[in-house]
Amino acid sequence: MNNSRAVIVVENREALRVAAASARISTQQGTALEIYDRSLGDEKDLKLLNKVLSSGHKSIIEHQTFSIAFNDVSVLVEQFVIEARLASYTVKSRRYVDFSGAGYVVPEGLDDAQRRVYDAAMAARFDDYQKLLELVPKEDARFVLPYCLRSNFFMTVNARELIALIIAMLVGRGRGYLEIERLGAQLKAQFDALYPGVIDAELSRAAACAPSPLPTKIAAPAEAAGGAELISAPEDAMALLKSALAFSGRYPDTAVRELLLDARPRELEMLHYVFRVKNISLACLTHFARHRIQSSVIPPVLTALSGGHYVVPQTVRDHPEALAIYRHAFEEQAQAAKQAAQCGVKPEDMSYFALSGHQLDILLAMNARELMHFMKLRTCARAQWEIQGVAESMLQLLAEKTPELFKLYGPSCRFSPCPEGRMSCGNPRERI
Numbered sequence: 224m225n226n227s228r229a230v231i232v233v234e235n236r237e238a239l240r241v242a243a244a245s246a247r248i249s250t251q252q253g254t255a256l257e258i259y260d261r262s263l264g265d266e267k268d269l270k271l272l273n274k275v276l277s278s279g280h281k282s283i284i285e286h287q288t289f290s291i292a293f294n295d296v297s298v299l300v301e302q303f304v305i306e307a308r309l310a311s312y313t314v315k316s317r318r319y320v321d322f323s324g325a326g327y328v329v330p331e332g333l334d335d336a337q338r339r340v341y342d343a344a345m346a347a348r349f350d351d352y353q354k355l356l357e358l359v360p361k362e363d364a365r366f367v368l369p370y371c372l373r374s375n376f377f378m379t380v381n382a383r384e385l386i387a388l389i390i391a392m393l394v395g396r397g398r399g400y401l402e403i404e405r406l407g408a409q410l411k412a413q414f415d416a417l418y419p420g421v422i423d424a425e426l427s428r429a430a431a432c433a434p435s436p437l438p439t440k441i442a443a444p445a446e447a448a449g450g451a452e453l454i455s456a457p458e459d460a461m462a463l464l465k466s467a468l469a470f471s472g473r474y475p476d477t478a479v480r481e482l483l484l485d486a487r488p489r490e491l492e493m494l495h496y497v498f499r500v501k502n503i504s505l506a507c508l509t510h511f512a513r514h515r516i517q518s519s520v521i522p523p524v525l526t527a528l529s530g531g532h533y534v535v536p537q538t539v540r541d542h543p544e545a546l547a548i549y550r551h552a553f554e555e556q557a558q559a560a561k562q563a564a565q566c567g568v569k570p571e572d573m574s575y576f577a578l579s580g581h582q583l584d585i586l587l588a589m590n591a592r593e594l595m596h597f598m599k600l601r602t603c604a605r606a607q608w609e610i611q612g613v614a615e616s617m618l619q620l621l622a623e624k625t626p627e628l629f630k631l632y633g634p635s636c637r638f639s640p641c642p643e644g645r646m647s648c649g650n651p652r653e654r655i
Contacts, residue, residue, distance in 0.1 A: 225328045226295050227373075229406040231413045233290035236264065239417070242382075243268035245283040246275040273420060284421070287382035289414075294375055296406065297328040299524055299574055301374040302508065303396075303403055307388045308515035310380035317506065317579070318362040318607060323353045327371040330572040331401045337566045344559035344576065345369055351552040358545040362607060363536035366506060366580030367552040370524055385414065386425055395432040399571045435523050437570040441560045442531030444553040447502045447582055449534065449613055453620040455497035460591075460625040467493045480655050483595065483631055484638060494591035498617055499584060503609070504534045506579040510601070510610045516593040520586040524574045527581035528560060534580050534609060553578065594621070595632055603634040604648035631655045 243262040244255070251258055262268055275283055293304065305312055327345045329338070348369050355364035380388070391397050392407025411422050457463050465476035467490035474481050482488050500511065505527055511519065533553050539545045560576040589597060594617075600606065601614035621629035635642055636651035 225331060225402060227297065227300065227328055227402055227406060228292075228294045229296070229409050230292045230294060231289050231410070232292045233379075234417060235288060236417065238287040238382075239268055239272070240264040241286040242283050243271055245286055246271050246280075269418070272418070273424065276421060277424060281383050284386070284418075285381040285383045287418075288379060289382065289385055290377060290379045291385075291410070292375075292377055293406075295326075295328075295373045296375075297370060297402060297575065298368075298372045298374045298505075298579070299328075299370045299400070300403055300406060301376060302370075302505070302512070302524060303392075303400075304378065304388065305509065305512050306519075306521065307380070307384060307391075308517075309384040310378050310388075312376055312378050312513065314376040314509075315374065317365040317368070321356065321361060322365065322368060322372060323349060323356065325373045327369060327373060328402060328575070329371070330568075330575060331405075333568065333572070334566075337563060337568050340559060340563045340566055341568070341575075344556060344563070345371060347555060347559075348552060348578065351548055354548050355539070355545055358542050358548075359536065359538040363538045366504060366534060366536065366578065367549060368579045369556070369575060370505065370577045370579070371575035372579075382414075382418070385410070386422055389414065389422060390426060390429050391432070394426065394429055396434065399434070399569075400574070401571070437523055437525050437573075438529035439564070439570065441529055441557050441564065444531045444533060444550075444557050446535050447532035449500075449502040449504075449507075449582070449609065449616075451613055451616045451620060452499040452501065453496065453617070453624065454499050455495075455588075456621075456624050457494050457496075460494050461627050463493055464490060464591075464628065479628060480631060483655060488592055488595070491592035491595065492590045495588065496591070496594065496621070497586065497588045498620075500587055500613060500617075501584045502532055502534070502582040503585065503613060504580050504582050505577060507534075507607070507609045507613070508583070508585065510607065511585065511587060514589075514593065514597055516589070516596075518588040522583050522585070524577050525570060527583040528557075528573065528577035530581070530583060531557065532582040533578070534582055536608070553580070591628070598632045599635040599638065602632075603636075603643075604650065605643055605646060 240262040244259040247258050333341060348367055351367045352364050389407050389411050392403050397403035414422055468474055468476045471490055482490060539549045556576060556578055564573060598614060598618055601610050602618060618632055633652050637655050641647040641651055
């Protein structure tokens with residue numbers, strides 16, 4: 224059954240007064256507190272808010288925040304939502320939690336023949352997952368879990384970003400995915416209760432969003448190795464960095480180590496890099512999407528299923544019985560997906576057949592400051608092995624391009640004592 228819900232569990236009704244005061248402060252006399260006292264959070268304030276928003280001044284609504292519980296939604300929805308970067312998330316980890324009893328979402332509108340194919344495929348994958356749990360760690364067994372797997376997570380977001388997300392769910396890139404549209408409608412109804420008419424006005428002005436083409440063929444499954452390609456970098460990064468240091472005057476242009484240890488190394492943000500990250504699993508993709516100070520181009524989930532490539536964990540490869548179960552899972556899922564397509568399951572719903580271990584490529588852009596943060600987390604020995612490997616490949620490419628800077632990058636223990644506490648690997652890297 225599809226019982227997925229998105230419920231606003233925390234809302235601050237006093238924030239209407241703050242938003243209304245923000246709408247007044249740039250044009251009225253008085254201090255911030257005096258103007259706040261004149262805002263009562265009433266119908267008058269709501270009309271003012273709508274008027275100011277309609278003129279394009281949308282920052283005022285950012286003072287309103289919401290905390291949302293996404294309850295028993297599919298991993299497909301999870302992936303869609305966490306791409307909204309101006310928000311905070313906490314997701315139930317599939318590295319550490321046993322998901323054998325989590326269940327799965329069934330897309331709406333399947334006929335009897337389609338439903339039989341769907342249920343048989345998903346039940347088989349959960350059975351494979353349970354078998355693998357007895358042979359390999361949870362974080363590696365999870366790769367056979369399908370993208371209809373029920374996920375639960377919390378999101379805290381300001382109203383402006385929530386409006387953008389709801390619009391994306393209803394008429395943007397989420398359109399056609401019935402579960403996403405239904406959850407968007409749930410959120411809109413809850414938002415309308417506090418700010419009636421605001422989303423409708425934004426919907427009437429929403430720009431068109433060209434849909435990503437969905438593939439129609441399912442390739443034969445094949446193992447593939449991940450990697451990274453550096454496709455854009457400053458021609459002379461050190462010259463640019465030295466210019467930034469000279470401009471700020473905070474350090475001499477030779478003080479790269481000092482800059483990396485600084486609490487606010489804004490000069491690093493002048494350096495921009497673009498990667499093509501190749502053959503990463505859908506499970507690994509979520510680690511990239513969570514880094515908010517970056518730009519990414521991510522193909523639809525169905526692309527991963529269609530391409531047929533999948534990752535094989537070393538723990539699985541080292542265990543013949545586990546490897547046989549694992550390979551069979553991807554082979555059987557491809558056959559089930561082809562059968563579902565022949566039965567008329569629409570492409571958007573075919574996305575649920577993708578397994579967490581299916582792979583795709585993404586484009587990723589980060590500045591050097593965010594890359595430092597990324598490498599601190601993802602080259603750590605405690606990081607999940609797949610993203611750790613990709614991060615180390617990215618860092619190697621950067622170090623080859625600009626060794627004076629990027630050979631100093633690495634896990635957090637290169638910059639300060641290990642933050643992992645009792646979970647530390649006990650083998651810290653050399654400090655810079």
